[in-house]
Amino acid sequence: MIKFEKMSESAYDAYLPEAINEYAAEKVKAGTWAEVEAVDRSTADYAELLPDGIQTKQHYLFSIIDETEQTPVGMIWFQVSEEIQGRTAFIFDFKIEDAHQGKGYGRQAIQMLEQVARRMNIKKIKLHVFAHNTRAIHLYETTGFVTTDLHMEMTVN
Template sequence: MVQLLPMTASDFHIYLRNAVDEYAQDHVKAGNWHPSEALQRSEKEFQELLPDGVASKDQYLFSIVDGITGMKVGILWFAVRNKASHPDAFVYDFEIYEEFRRQGYGTQAFATLEERVQELGLDSISLHVFGHNQPAIALYQAAGYEITNLHMTKKLGI
């Protein structure tokens, strides 16, 4: 079984460098942001969400660790959001490193996440996934997540 261990400050800095760039690229690929503004917008969002790094209020950043080998196999970041109806957990980022994919780590990480969220007294987990990320969509649906919103675009090629 995997463990969710609090991300260290040094792991956070490595994560942040990669995550800001990947998030910008995902928004460009989805057609949300123009390439010339994407990196700046991504940096701004991360700064707003994580002003104090791993110590940011209501933000939980973890390294996903194989419980047997001790190897870091991915990352998971969720936050407690205070929505109008009731607080929930929102997964901002989740990644199983490429060399560890399709070995059950993602499923185990989300099962462990559910335990953590319940320990915080929360009864739901939400997340966003880009439409082009079919492997993630399949994982989330297999874990019991349901589509609550769906945005669609048709590119006209003009």
């Protein structure tokens, strides 16, 4: 079993540089950004989204903890906003550490997020996933997420 624990400042300080680099690499891999600009753009995006770090209003950053071993196995970050269809959570980042993947933690985390959403009166949970991340897509599809938008591109030579 897992639990969500509010992310500590030290965990956030360790998370942020890694997250900035991973997001930059994903944007390059997806063909959205050029490698030369990716880290700067990613840094700017994180600074805009989290101007007050883990204290940024309406943003919730949690460490995902294995309750049995009391060990962090991943993290999740979402923002809550009021939309026409009701309170909505948007997942900005969700990660199970490599050493803990394939053990059911991702599925448990989505179930835990649903419980948290109910307590917060959230009606919808949204996210973006890169098309090349087939493992994440499979998890999301098998836990009740449906595709609502699809971007495609073709390279012309």
